[in-house]
Amino acid sequence: MTIQAVETQDKTIVAGLGEIKVSKDPSVVLTCLGLGSCVAVCAYDPVAKVGGMAHVVLPSSEGRAVKPSAKYADMAIPMLIAETQRHGALKTRLVVKLAGGAELSKAAGMDNAFKIGEKNQAAVKEVLSKENIKVAAEELGGNKGRTARMFVASGRVSVASAGSETKEL
């Protein structure tokens, strides 16, 4: 069975910086717009047809967070899993795809002492591996901004960059 997403009728739901969005509405497209160093963690249960997306901004909450926040990789991923489960997904069925984690410019102003794109990638992968979740596909690194979209009907994830063709993950 194939479900074709009719894009004109799709409802876009944007996960902003540090937000998690989960849906089982087949007309919804979960979206992270203009990812630079941030990482979009896309999780999909193909049986329950539940999709979730976390827009991770920073690697670790260590010593900083005063309340749970999805901006940190270490907090976002358990929150994303829990939220998809609440919508009927099973953790063992989750297909996880990643996009983002770029370093936009190597210029001095952006040398960002802490290489945040790389650190976000590493942190997200570490937390996923602790959760025993394999990464099914990824579009990470590089020096271009990206927009990630997940079509809840099919679990299809597409990644677009400025000035280049949209890729399927």
Next chain:
Amino acid sequence: MVEQGIEMTEVEQLAWAGLVSKGIGNSISGLSQMVGQDIKATSLNPRVVAIKDIPDLIGGAEALTVGVYLKVTGDASGHMVLVYKPQAAYELLDMLLGLTPGTTHEINEMGESALGEMGNIMGSFFLNSLADSTGMVFMPSPPAVMMDMAGAILNVALAEIMMETDDACIVEAMFGTADRQVNGTFLVMPSLELLDALRERWRMQ
């Protein structure tokens, strides 16, 4: 370092608005001198916003944007970004490089360097004014010129601020000439450390 919220009293907001309007005025006069045109601020908006909403101030996270980013270091840190829609950046480059309007259709090495210099001037003039007003020392980083999605351009700056807080006290200044479409936005985003240092000074005055 633990996350904090940003709450400013009315007096602090007024002091901050006064400080930045002087700084922005200075940086726009710097830009006018560089371009050789009368450029004026068309709006100046100091306010506290949710960081996740900042990309919407410059046309949305996915919009193709030309940005010049400068990090502020010194007595306290912050971020400055000069933002143009690509078409406005091209027109500005025509103006800067003395080309017939409509000549520039991409940002080449020359354009990148001209835009970087523009960021440099606006940033330095702003920081000079801020330093004059506060007695603090600030340094701008070399400019990073980028053409990409707005969200991606702002990402590192916003991530750094989000390490401390989910809201940011920012200044959004729009400017342009009367006759040509060279409107741009200058975003100043101080760290909490810088805001706290300013508050300390205001309290003592």
